[in-house]
Amino acid sequence: MKIWIDCEFNEFKGELISMALIDEDGREFYLSVGCDKPGAWVAQHVMPIIGIKPVEMDVFQATLFLWLSRYKAIHVIADWPEDIAHFCSALIIGPGYRLDTPPLTMEIRRDLDAVSAIPHNALEDVRAMRLVHLAMAQGVPA
Secondary structure (H helix, E strand, O other): OEEEEEEEEOOOOOOEEEEEEEEOOOOEEEEEOOOOOOOHHHHHHOHHHOOOOOOOHHHHHHHHHHHHOOOOOEEEEEOOHHHHHHHHHHHEEEOOEEOOOOOEEEEEOOOOOOOOOOOOOHHHHHHHHHHHHHHHHOOOOO
C-alpha cells in the first residue's frame, strides 16, 4: 500500500510536532505531539493551524501502530527527508524495541510540490501531495 507522509517539526531538524499519513484509498492518520518551545517561524505559521490537541508520545505511537497494522506491506512516500526521519523515529519505542510494522519501503521525491488548502498543516499538505502524485501517475497535469 502506498502511504504519503508529511510532518511538521520545530524549525530545521527540530522535534516532531505533527504527522499526517494518507493511503491510496484516502484513509488518514493525523496526530500531534505538540511543541512546548516553538521557534518564531513555527509559532507564527504552524502552531495556529494544527487544528488538533496534542497527545503524549506513547499514545501517538500506539495509534500509529494500530493504523499501520492493517496493511500487509507499506511504501511510504515523502517529499522531504526529515518526514522519513521523523516517521522512523516514531517507530522506536525504547532501547532495542520498535513498533512491529508490516514490511516497509520508503521513497523521497522532489516532484510532489503541491499547494495545500492550509499550507504548513501536515494533514492538508499530505492530502495535496497525494493528489499530485496520483494525477502524475495517471498522466494528468497537476
